[in-house]
Structures are given as C-alpha cells and as structure tokens.
Amino acid sequence: MSRENVFNFSAGPSVMPESVLERARRELMDYGSFGMSVMEMSHRSPMFQEIFSSTKEKLRKALSVPESHEILFLQGGATLQFAAIPMNLMDGGGADYAVTGNFSGKAAEEARKYGAVHIACDSAAAGHNRIPAQDELRLSAGARYFYYCANNTVYGTEWQYVPETSAPLVCDMSSDILSKPVDVSKYGLIFAGAQKNMAPAGLTVVILEKSLAGRELPYTPQVMSYKNLIKADSMLNTPPCWCIYMLGLTLDWLESRGGVSGMEKRKRERAARLYELLDNSRLYKPHALPGSRSDMNITFRTGDAALDAEFVSGAAARGLLNLKGHKVAGGMRASLYNAMPMEGVTALIDYMKEFEVRQHV
Numbered sequence: 001m002s003r004e005n006v007f008n009f010s011a012g013p014s015v016m017p018e019s020v021l022e023r024a025r026r027e028l029m030d031y032g033s034f035g036m037s038v039m040e041m042s043h044r045s046p047m048f049q050e051i052f053s054s055t056k057e058k059l060r061k062a063l064s065v066p067e068s069h070e071i072l073f074l075q076g077g078a079t080l081q082f083a084a085i086p087m088n089l090m091d092g093g094g095a096d097y098a099v100t101g102n103f104s105g106k107a108a109e110e111a112r113k114y115g116a117v118h119i120a121c122d123s124a125a126a127g128h129n130r131i132p133a134q135d136e137l138r139l140s141a142g143a144r145y146f147y148y149c150a151n152n153t154v155y156g157t158e159w160q161y162v163p164e165t166s167a168p169l170v171c172d173m174s175s176d177i178l179s180k181p182v183d184v185s186k187y188g189l190i191f192a193g194a195q196k197n198m199a200p201a202g203l204t205v206v207i208l209e210k211s212l213a214g215r216e217l218p219y220t221p222q223v224m225s226y227k228n229l230i231k232a233d234s235m236l237n238t239p240p241c242w243c244i245y246m247l248g249l250t251l252d253w254l255e256s257r258g259g260v261s262g263m264e265k266r267k268r269e270r271a272a273r274l275y276e277l278l279d280n281s282r283l284y285k286p287h288a289l290p291g292s293r294s295d296m297n298i299t300f301r302t303g304d305a306a307l308d309a310e311f312v313s314g315a316a317a318r319g320l321l322n323l324k325g326h327k328v329a330g331g332m333r334a335s336l337y338n339a340m341p342m343e344g345v346t347a348l349i350d351y352m353k354e355f356e357v358r359q360h361v
Helices: 020-029 046-062 078-091 101-113 226-231 241-256 259-279 303-315 342-357
Strands: 068-076 094-097 115-120 147-149 169-173 187-191 204-209 297-301 332-335
Touching: 020 147, 020 241, 046 068, 046 241, 068 226, 078 094, 078 101, 078 169, 078 187, 078 204, 094 101, 101 115, 101 147, 101 169, 115 147, 241 259, 259 297, 303 342
Parallel strands: 094 115, 094 147, 147 169, 169 187
Antiparallel strands: 068 204, 187 204, 297 332
C-alpha cells in the first residue's frame, strides 16, 4: 500500500504535510549546500544557529507570542513537563488542576509529589465526555497556577473557552496548538509535544512568561529549571536539532496556507462534516457532548466491541489507518490534525456510510 492510498488518522505521531516531507527529503543529505545533513550539524554551529533562531521567530510570529514570553525547544515530551511545571511554579504552595481526561489526570498525580494539588474539576464520573463550564470550576485561594489540558486526545473533548482565574494559566496544548489563534498573553505557560501539529516526536515546545522563571524548588534538576533553560536559550544540553528544523519547515507550510486562522477554518470544516454524520447515524455514537467536542480528535463507537474491531480492520484494509481508540477509552478515534486533507475525511465518511448500511441498522 503506497502513501497515495493511505490516510493516517493517528493521534500521534501523526500525519505531516506532504510538501514538508518532500522538502526534508531534498535537503536530507545536504542542507543549504553546506555538505552535511541537519542531523550531522553541531548545535553550536552558525549553520544550525540560523535554523534555530529562524524557527523560533517563525513560531513567535505564527502565535503572536509577546516579548514578555520566552520560547523554549526542549526534550522529554509533555510528560516531563508534568513534573517540571510544579517544580518550577508551585513555589512552596499549591495549584489548581482541571482533570478533564487521561493526561490532565496524570499531570495532577505527578504534581502531588511537589506540592498541594487542588482538583478544580473532574469529569471522570461522566466518562470525560464534557468540559465543565466556568461556573463549575472550584478555584482555591492562593493557587500558584491553574492547570488544564486544552484538548483531550483520548476522549475527544476540547475547551471552547479560556478559563478565568486569578492564578496564572498553565495549559497543555499538545493536540491543538497551531490549529487556531491563541492569546498567549493570557497564559503563564503553554507547552506542547510536537508530534501532533508541529514536527516529529522528540521536541517539546514551552512558551513561558519570563517573570515566572526563577522560582524552582531547590532540588529541581538543572535541565528542568526554566531559569537555566532560558539563560542557555534551550541549549543547556544538545537540543532535538532535526525536530527543530522540521518545525521550521512546518511553520513555512502553515504560513503559506493562511497561518493559524487558515488552519482554524479548515479544522472546523473537517470536524463539522464528521460530526454531522455521527449525529445523524443510527449505528455510531459520538462520545463527546456538543459544546465540548474536539475538532482535532473525534471519538465514537458502535456500542459493540467486536463490531468496533471489525470497523477498524475494514478501514485499515481501505488505507484508513490508526482509527482504533485509545486503550483506556476503546471505540474509534479519528485525529484530524492540520495536515489531514479534506479528502481523508471524505474517504472516512464514505467508508462509515457503507459500513453502517452493511449492518442493516
């Protein structure tokens, strides 16, 4: 099965723009006539420093990141930030956590090792099928920050509003960063694993209000200290050079397609088509409730685990890959990240209709 016959609905690592992969292939052996690959360059060399600085500025432009915030290119994935955030920001106090899915729950559990965690909301009892409204958030006095995950990759929900809190906002945007405009000035810290909308796995982006750095716990490892990382401009150790380069190429592609505003228009169109089918189906049951639905990760099921497995198997045979839901949620999941073309959504919808007809429901 060739790439031309495949649509990859993986939640991450996910599909990347074809033109980005083509450009990377052209430059793989010899970048900029320097006689070497980006993968062979010293991160201290002028050649890579230009790539690094250019990518950083492209990201600042794409998200309109104010000068009050620093951009860091790190390693360790979003999971490392589950520990780094409380180590750097709890400052001997506590923090509010909104648990609206699998990964925000893991983040809260990790944070308890470093300070007091107050659960501002928890949607587990409802199967994480909705995002609590602002007036449902139980905020604590004196919280050092309010933590939430903007998009729930596993269960398919997404915050449709920015929480209003007196504490700095800390947000995991791994699954929806670069898919819509963001007012970065409202956030103390934004972080994201790159393997959804930005680059291959291996790079983690952190956007931090500079005034929050320098409060780390005394035993915080130097490679997790935001103060040290800002001072070293992300190069306290060797950064993920290839992934930073790939992010730069992806940002070029994004700008050519109208930037984050262009991505927002397309993602809404893709998601609307699939949700329309789900809401009018007698077979498929969408998991997330209206008003809380993700445009990035659309989760659904038939209600029969064996039939779900048959659906996934039949889809794969047609080149519709990685539609099996996360192991903790089951069912199916279609991840519609920035690089997913509308043709992929059309092919999935056509298959879903055919599969439903065969079930005689």
